[in-house]
Amino acid sequence: MDLLKGIEARSFGGNHRFRIGSNIWGILYLKAIRYGEELTQAMEARCFVGEYVKSSQSFTWKDWLALIGLVAVILGQIMLGG
Secondary structure, three states, rough: OHHHHHHHHOOOOOOOOHHHHHHHHHHHHHHHHHHHHHHHHHHHHOOOOOOOOOOOOOHHHHHHHHHHHHHHHHHHHHHHHH
């Protein structure tokens, strides 16, 4: 809303609703383009190549045992008031 107030203040003395609207859409478009470019650069910096690789690993019995142990410890802490 501050953006709209600023644009209205600069266009004092006339009815410039269309001009204000187009200015807002133009600014929004430029910000979206800039954000997209920055996002692309960030993903490239993290070596993203455009493909999502599905992990072939799945939970084993050791993972389930560790998860159950962790939940037991957390519940024990809650029950004991720690």
